[in-house]
Amino acid sequence: MKNLKTNSISFLIVFISVCLVSIAPVHGAVFSTSSYSHENITPVLKNTILIAERDVLSFDVKPNINSTGNLSLIVHHEAWIINYYPEPKTLTVMSSVPASENHAIKNHTAFGNRTLMQQSTIPNLFHPKKTQVLEKPRIIEKGNDTQYIWNDITIDPNDAAIIAYSNDYMDSSGIYDGDRINLPGVSISREFNEFNSSFVMDYSLRNTGSAPLNVANLNVFFPEKVSGVQLIDSAEMVVNSPCGIDIAEKTSYNDGTGHYSTGHLLLSNCPDNLKSGEQQNYSITISGQKQNSGTIFPSVITYYRVDDDPYNATGSMKSIWPGVELVTENQVNISQYYYFEASVAIPETKFFIVTPDGNDTKNDNPIPRTATQSASLPVIMTGEALLFCMILGTIYKKTR
Amino acid sequence: MKKILIGLIALCLIAGITTATPTADAFASSPVNEGNSIADTAAIVSTWQNAGYSPDSRTTSAATKSTILDYWQNDPYLFFNNNIGHINTDTVHGAPANGVMAYDNEITSTEIKYLYPYQGLQYSFIFMNGCNSYQNPLRNAFIVNNPQMYIGGVTLLPQYSSEDTAADFWDYFLIHDQEPATALQNAVTDNGTNYMYGIWMSGE
Numbered sequence: 001m002k003n004l005k006t007n008s009i010s011f012l013i014v015f016i017s018v019c020l021v022s023i024a025p026v027h028g029a030v031f032s033t034s035s036y037s038h039e040n041i042t043p044v045l046k047n048t049i050l051i052a053e054r055d056v057l058s059f060d061v062k063p064n065i066n067s068t069g070n071l072s073l074i075v076h077h078e079a080w081i082i083n084y085y086p087e088p089k090t091l092t093v094m095s096s097v098p099a100s101e102n103h104a105i106k107n108h109t110a111f112g113n114r115t116l117m118q119q120s121t122i123p124n125l126f127h128p129k130k131t132q133v134l135e136k137p138r139i140i141e142k143g144n145d146t147q148y149i150w151n152d153i154t155i156d157p158n159d160a161a162i163i164a165y166s167n168d169y170m171d172s173s174g175i176y177d178g179d180r181i182n183l184p185g186v187s188i189s190r191e192f193n194e195f196n197s198s199f200v201m202d203y204s205l206r207n208t209g210s211a212p213l214n215v216a217n218l219n220v221f222f223p224e225k226v227s228g229v230q231l232i233d234s235a236e237m238v239v240n241s242p243c244g245i246d247i248a249e250k251t252s253y254n255d256g257t258g259h260y261s262t263g264h265l266l267l268s269n270c271p272d273n274l275k276s277g278e279q280q281n282y283s284i285t286i287s288g289q290k291q292n293s294g295t296i297f298p299s300v301i302t303y304y305r306v307d308d309d310p311y312n313a314t315g316s317m318k319s320i321w322p323g324v325e326l327v328t329e330n331q332v333n334i335s336q337y338y339y340f341e342a343s344v345a346i347p348e349t350k351f352f353i354v355t356p357d358g359n360d361t362k363n364d365n366p367i368p369r370t371a372t373q374s375a376s377l378p379v380i381m382t383g384e385a386l387l388f389c390m391i392l393g394t395i396y397k398k399t400r
Numbered sequence: 401m402k403k404i405l406i407g408l409i410a411l412c413l414i415a416g417i418t419t420a421t422p423t424a425d426a427f428a429s430s431p432v433n434e435g436n437s438i439a440d441t442a443a444i445v446s447t448w449q450n451a452g453y454s455p456d457s458r459t460t461s462a463a464t465k466s467t468i469l470d471y472w473q474n475d476p477y478l479f480f481n482n483n484i485g486h487i488n489t490d491t492v493h494g495a496p497a498n499g500v501m502a503y504d505n506e507i508t509s510t511e512i513k514y515l516y517p518y519q520g521l522q523y524s525f526i527f528m529n530g531c532n533s534y535q536n537p538l539r540n541a542f543i544v545n546n547p548q549m550y551i552g553g554v555t556l557l558p559q560y561s562s563e564d565t566a567a568d569f570w571d572y573f574l575i576h577d578q579e580p581a582t583a584l585q586n587a588v589t590d591n592g593t594n595y596m597y598g599i600w601m602s603g604e
Contacts, residue, residue, distance in 0.1 A: 056556060061594045076558070113435065114560045118531050119486060217495065219554070225604075246495065246536045250604040252581045253554065254595045260585045262604055265554075267535055269495035299595065301555060343556035345595030 043311060045084045045126070048333040049091070052080040052126060055321045056117045057169060057184065057342035060108060063258025070258070071347060073169040073183070074108045076115055079324045080122050080131075080162050083155040085332070090154045092327040093163055095137075099144035108168045111136045111148075115166040121339065128160035137163075163324055176349055183342060184320050185209030186304060188218065192350045199286045199352050205302065206279035211318045213274040216304035217243060221253045222286050223261030226294050231354045235288030237264040243280060244269035256297025256348040274304070296352040299345060307339035422520075426455035426480035427471045431463040431503040435559030437484040440567040444482050447567070451574035453480070465502035469511065472545075475520040482570065484563050487530040487538065487553070497535035500528065509541035521545035525573075525580070528552045529566040534598040543600060549580050550600040561591040 055077050062070035083089045112135035123131070137148040153161050175181055181188040187208045193200045205218045224232040239245045248265040255261040270280055309317050320340050326332075426448040430441040438459050448455040458467055463485075471478055486501040499508040515521065524547045533539070534552030542550050551569070553562070565587045572583035581599055588594045 058556065058558070059595070060592055063589060063594060114558075116435065116559045118434070118557045118559055118562070244495070248534065248536075248539065248598065248600070250600050250602075251534075252584075252599045252601065252604070253597075254588075258594055260581050260599070262581075265534075265598055267495060267554075301595070303555070341556070345555060 043335070045082075045335060047086075048084045048335045049089060049326065050080070050082040050084060050126065050335045050337060051324060051326070052082065052122045052337040053319075053323055054078050054120055054122060054338070055319065055340045057320065057340070057344060058117065058166075059344045059346070061254070061258055061345065061347060063254070071172040071175065072108060073171075073175065073344065074166050075169040075321050076117050076164070076166045077321050078116060078120065078122075078162060078164045080126070080128065080160045081153070081155060081324075081326070082126055082128050082160040083157055084335075086157055088154055088156045089328065089332065090152055091332075093134075093137075093150040093153060093161070094325045094327065095148045095163065095165070096322050096325075097146040097148070097167060098322065099146075108166055111165045113164070115164045116162075122337070125337070126160075128158060130156070130159045131162055132160070133162045133164055137165075167321075169320075175346070181300070181346055182208075183302070183344060185211070185213065185306065186216070186302065186342070188300065188302065188346075190300075190348075190350060192352065194352060197287055197290060199296070201282075201284045201286075201298065203282040203284070203300070204279045205274070205282075207274045207276050209306070209318070210276050211306045211308050212276065214305040214307055215271060216274045216280065217268045217270045217302065218280065218282055219268060219301040219303075220266045220282070220284055221251070221255065221263060221299045221301075222266075222284070223253075223255040223263040223296055223298070224286075224288065225262040226255065226296065227259070227261070229294055230291045231294040231296060232286070232288040233291040235264065235286055237266065238285045238287070239266055239268075240283040240285075241268060241281060242270075243282070244271075254299055254345070254347075256299050256351065258347060290354050290356045292354070292356060294354050296354060298348045298350075300348060301343075301345045303341070303343050305339065305341040307341075310337050310339050312336045312338070422456065422471050422475040423477050424454055424456035424471070424475060425477045426453045426482075427468075427475065427478055427520075428455060428457040428482045428484075429463040429468050429502075430457075430459045430484040431501060432485050433460050436563040440563040441482070441484060443567040444570050447570045447574060448480060455480070461503050463503045465505040465507050468500075468502050469507060469515070470520075472512070472520040473515045473518060478520040478524050480570070481521070481524055481526045482529065482566055483527070484529045484566060487528075487533045487535075489532055489535065495532065495535040497532050497538035499538065500530070500533075509537040513537070513541035513544055515545060518545040521547050523548055525549040526551065527566050527569060529557070529562055531555070531557050539600070546602070548602050551580075551584060551597055553596060554598045555596050557596055558593070561593055562596065565591045565593045565597070 055075055058074050058076055060072045060074055113133050134150050137150045140147045155161050179189050185208060187206045189204045191202045203218055205216060207213050224235045237247050246267040248267060251265040252260045252262045253265055266284060306318060317338055319338055428441045428444050430437040441457055441459055445455045445457045488498045488501055488506050499506040522545055526542055526547050531553050534554045539552055568587035568590055569583050572578045572586045573580055584597060584599050
């Protein structure tokens with residue numbers, strides 16, 4: 001009996017080990033988290049008020065057949081005011097909107113939480129203990145100038161008050177210029193050609209500013225199935241570019257009309273800085289069989305970042321939007337941090353007209369319907385756990 | 401001996417419950433409390449329930465890497481996936497997209513790509529609401545698991561309106577019975593997020 005007990009205990013230990021191993025259901029290696037990196041070293045911040053600002057140039061497009069008239073560039077301005085003094089500080093924050101940029105007609109002006117963009121570098125660099133996003137300010141109009149004022153904000157040590165708002169930056173009349181698309185610090189030129197059954201789009205992205213562009217890249221969507229009609233069948237996209245290229249097939253995305261179409265999406269990866277005056281070239285060829293008549297409006301997406309002097313070491317930091325100003329009763333030291341990034345989608349004004357070579361029109365491909373599935377009863381034990389319990393029960397009966 | 405065995409049986413039962421394979425037919429996660437992420441995750445769960453499904457959800461500290469991967473890998477009934485959160489990209493906001501940030505750690509694209517078994521993601525509909533989540537290698541890591549649909553961010557996303565887009569998508573898709581691309585078109589139009597999402601469909 002003693003021997004049976006010894007064997008049983010050994011048996012149980014082995015099974016508990018099996019059971020414990022089965023608790024870890026995930027396979028694969030564990031990697032450390034490293035979401036963000038930055039070449040510039042964060043300075044030691046003590047006895048200072050840091051104004052850390054970020055401008056994101058984004059966009060709004062209202063779908064339309066001629067959607068280019070409905071493109072607006074929007075600036076999302078965020079300012080983190082972080083108190084690195086050992087005592088609370090009370091201050092007033094002012095932000096001036098340039099008269100030439102204050103396009104009240106489009107009315108993309110908004111304040112507070114709803115204007116924040118994802119993935120700001122600022123909290124990961126400066127780690128404020130608590131944050132408070134300030135909502136609508138007092139607004140003062142002086143002639144064509146507008147000033148936003150947040151009065152008497154008290155910030156505790158190592159905490160941050162966040163000023164955030166969006167504003168119209170530029171409408172489409174300032175963006176499209178013949179064969180060029182102009183954005184702050186960037187010009188995109190393009191030329192479309194058609195050879196037999198091939199559609200060729202040559203794009204160049206040039207740095208027209210004085211500061212280098214970090215990770216500038218250009219993405220292009222070419223629709224082949226528009227409004228449910230297959231215009232080009234068995235299409236293939238080939239791209240010639242010095243940048244890293246990823247071609248997403250079977251992708252539906254907003255084409256140049258603003259509506260979702262299906263085709264190929266070129267996603268590029270250019271890790272090197274694009275210096276002032278330099279350009280990236282992309283030659284994109286789409287080949288396939290013309291199937292039905294229609295018009296193809298591509299769309300373009302560009303991303304770039306300017307962050308070469310975020311702590312204003314040169315004293316000539318470039319910004320696309322005026323920074324905030326602080327008013328305090330007592331004099332305080334002020335430190336600065338700033339970067340600007342653009343993430344902009346642009347409907348193309350250029351287009352291809354597709355005319356089938358032959359009369360081989362096919363019916364539309366039906367969009368597959370989603371299957372339905374009924375919910376099943378929950379399983380509260382795994383099979384191996386149940387087996388283990390049955391064996392234990394048997395041993396328990398034998399030892400009684 | 402009798403007491404030891406009774407204790408072990410109890411331990412085994414607890415372990416059995418702890419290690420139970422997830423069986424929800426829809427799973428929503430939101431590792432970050434940012435913008436409307438928590439409220440929209442709750443709205444998505446509610447939409448799934450209204451459509452007749454039995455969802456699970458995990459937010460903030462409960463949305464750990466092991467929990468999320470457990471659903472993606474082991475849940476044989478999983479049909480709908482939604483995640484609102486951050487994507488780890490080499491260049492902060494651009495390509496490549498290396499993984500999905502859970503609360504405690506990163507779920508790398510390599511781990512997603514080599515899930516075995518991959519019965520949670522297989523045949524499922526996936527909405528990864530995060531900046532640049534349509535970039536590779538993340539997009540392909542999900543697609544090799546043979547889902548029916550994958551939606552990801554193509555640009556930087558605004559906090560509130562992108563999260564609201566995800567909630568509205570599921571409503572249009574499941575409550576209004578629209579095809580996925582149509583549901584996404586309506587959701588982005590409602591929230592001013594046109595041109596911010598790509599959608600991949602296995603049937604295209």
